[in-house]
Every structure is written in C-alpha cells, then in structure tokens.
Amino acid sequence: MSDERQYLGTATVPYGDWVGTASADTDMVKGRNIYDVTGLDDDTWQIVGLDIMDCCEFPGDVFxxxxxxxxxxxxxxxxxxxxxxxxxLCHDLTMDDIVAGMEQFRVQLRIRAIGDHPMHIVQNADIPEQD
Structure with a gap:
C-alpha cells in the first residue's frame, strides 16, 4: 500500500540562493497571540507550524x-x-500580521555556498556609518 500523505519539508524556493533558519517568541505581554492573529480557536486547535511566503510579484501566502x-x-x-x-491557507493574513503577533521574530539567511558553515565576526560596522 502506498503512502499518499503529503509531508511537510523544509522551506524552499526555486533557486535557493539563500538558506537559513527562523525563530520566534510568543507575545505574552501585549496579549495578541498567534491564535488571535489567525482566528483559530485554541480550545480546538494546537498550532504547530507556520509557512510564510512573500514575493515581490504577488501577495504572499501564509499557511x-x-x-x-x-x-x-x-x-x-x-x-x-x-x-x-x-x-x-490564511487568505487575509500577511507576513507582517504574523510578525506583529510575536514578541520577537528572527530570520537568519546565508548564501547557499556557506549554508550552516561556522562564521565568526571580526568587526562590527553600521550602514550608513553612525557618529
């Protein structure tokens, strides 16, 4: 018997020039959480994942x-x-809506050639330069 299930993988885009990770903290202070943002009932559902796609050519998708x-x-x-x-599929939500429902939201991307290879910072700088 074949497995007809659709499994979730990691985030990909057609060329994958940049790869990385993301992390977020639930907003416990402002009172607006991911259930409020999405409209899902937290007595019925346990949100276990988010998939956010944004593209300059068309409105992004939030799953x-x-x-x-x-x-x-x-x-x-x-x-x-x-x-x-x-x-x-959350038709009326954007990436900004999801981020606004988080206390902190961090995305780190690296060029594909580096991937998860260790890097270390040797200098800090500002763009534009600050006084």
Missing part, C-alpha cells in the same frame, strides 16, 4: 499548520511518527 487538540494530546513526538495536521 498555518494545526493539529486537533485530541490528536495533539495523543501524539508523542518521540514516537517518530508524523503528526496529522490541517493546513490552513
């Missing part, structure tokens, strides 16, 4: 991946089994 609370509570990540999620 939210969420598991039902029942599936989430029964799932054990250490089992190495995939988690069943619903992919929500």
């Amino acid at each position: 939210v991946y969420a598991a039902s609370k029942a599936d989430w509570q029964a799932h054990r990540v250490e089992q190495k089994e995939s988690l069943a999620v619903t992919s929500f």
Whole structure:
C-alpha cells in the first residue's frame, strides 16, 4: 500500500540562493497571540507550524499548520511518527500580521555556498556609518 500523505519539508524556493533558519517568541505581554492573529480557536486547535511566503510579484501566502487538540494530546513526538495536521491557507493574513503577533521574530539567511558553515565576526560596522 502506498503512502499518499503529503509531508511537510523544509522551506524552499526555486533557486535557493539563500538558506537559513527562523525563530520566534510568543507575545505574552501585549496579549495578541498567534491564535488571535489567525482566528483559530485554541480550545480546538494546537498550532504547530507556520509557512510564510512573500514575493515581490504577488501577495504572499501564509499557511498555518494545526493539529486537533485530541490528536495533539495523543501524539508523542518521540514516537517518530508524523503528526496529522490541517493546513490552513490564511487568505487575509500577511507576513507582517504574523510578525506583529510575536514578541520577537528572527530570520537568519546565508548564501547557499556557506549554508550552516561556522562564521565568526571580526568587526562590527553600521550602514550608513553612525557618529
């Protein structure tokens, strides 16, 4: 029997000139969280992933991946089994909306040739130069 499931992979773009990672902290102070931003009911859903695509040629897409609370509570990540999620295409949300719902949001990109090769900073500078 074939596996017809659609699995999520890492973020890719056609040429992948830049690769990297992202990290964010939930906003616990301002009171606006990812559930408020997306409109998903946190009693029904556990948001487990975000996929944000922005392009200069057309409006970007925001996908939210969420598991039902029942599936989430029964799932054990250490089992190495995939988690069943619903992919929500958020038609009225932008990348800015998602970032505004976070306390901190950081993206680090490097050219593909460097990838995750270690780098160390030898000098700090400003553009434009500051007094």
